[in-house]
C-alpha cells in the first residue's frame with residue numbers, strides 16, 4: 597500500500613465481508629491487520645483458517661483495536677449494533693467509520709454513533725472476492741484526503757472504485773452495480789436453462805454461458821465501441837443472432853432493466869427511512 601497501513605475491523609462476517617476480506621488478502625493487504633467479528637463460529641473459522649485474519653465474537657473488542665471500523669451487518673440490525681459499539685468502544689470519533697450497508701444515510705449513523713464521527717459509505721459487490729468488484733464511495737466532509745486515499749486503495753485492491761457526488765447517486769450505483777451481479781447471474785442461469793432444455797448437460801451449458809459472459813465483459817472493457825455497436829458486430833444481417841435479439845427486444849429488455857433498477861433504488865430509499 598502507498599498509504600500507511602491501518603488496522604481494519606469488519607463487524608459481521610457474511611457474504612460481503614467474505615468477498616472483501618478475501619479480495620483484500622489476495623491483493624496483499626496484511627492479514628495481521630484485519631479483524632472480523634461475527635456471532636456464529638463457522639464463518640470465522642473459514643476466515644481464520646483460509647486467510648489468517650484475527651476473528652472474534654466480540655464486536656466492541658475488534659472495533660476498539662482497529663483504526664478503521666467497517667459496518668457489515670444487515671441494515672435492519674444496524675441500529676442495535678451501532679448502539680452497542682457506542683456504549684462499549686472508547687474514542688469512536690478518532691476512528692474512520694466505513695459502512696457497506698445499503699440505504700442507511702450518514703445522517704442516521706450520526707444519531708446512532710455520535711455527531712462527531714467521520715464516515716465513508718461504500719457500496720461494493722460480491723465479485724470483490726475475485727478482484728473484479730465495483731465499489732461506489734461517498735464521504736462526509738470530515739473525512740481527510742488521507743482517509744479517502746486509504747479506502748480507495750483498499751477497495752481498488754478488490755476491483756474498481758468510483759467516488760460519487762452524493763448519497764442519492766450511491767443508491768443508484770447500488771441498484772446497478774451492488775445488485776448487478778444478481779441480475780447477471782439470473783440472466784446467465786436462464787441461458788443455462790435454455791441450453792439444458794435443448795439437451796445439454798448442466799455442466800456444459802454452464803461452461804458455454806460463463807465463458808461467453810466473461811468474453812463479452814472483457815471485450816466491452818477492451819473496446820472503445822458503444823455496447824450497442826459491439827452487439828451489432830455479432831448480429832449478422834439475416835443470421836441467427838438477429839432472430840434471438842428480436843425476442844429480447846420484443847420483451848423490451850430496456851424497460852425490464854429500467855424497472856429493475858428503479859425498484860432497487862426505491863428499496864434503498866425505503867431502507868433509509870426504516871433503519
Ligand SMILES: NC(=O)C1=CN([C@@H]2O[C@H](COP(=O)(O)OP(=O)(O)OC[C@H]3O[C@@H](n4cnc5c(N)ncnc54)[C@H](OP(=O)(O)O)[C@@H]3O)[C@@H](O)[C@H]2O)C=CC1
Pocket residue numbers: 607608609610611612613633634635636637639655668669670671673677696697698719720721722774775
Ligand atoms: N451481499 C451483497 O452483494 C452486498 C451487500 N451489501 C451490504 O452488506 C451488508 C451485509 O450483507 P451480506 O454480507 O450480504 O449479509 P449476510 O447476512 O451474509 O451477513 C451479515 C452477517 O452479519 C452477522 N451478524 C448478525 N448479527 C450481528 C451482530 N450483532 N454483530 C455482528 N455481526 C452480526 C451475521 O452473522 P450470523 O450469520 O452468524 O447471524 C452475518 O454473518 C448489508 O448491509 C448489505 O446491505 C452491500 C453491497 C452488496
Ligand SMILES: O=C(O)[C@@H]1CCC=N1
Pocket residue numbers: 698770774775
Ligand atoms: O440486496 C441488498 O440489499 C444488498 C445491497 C446490494 C446488494 N445486496
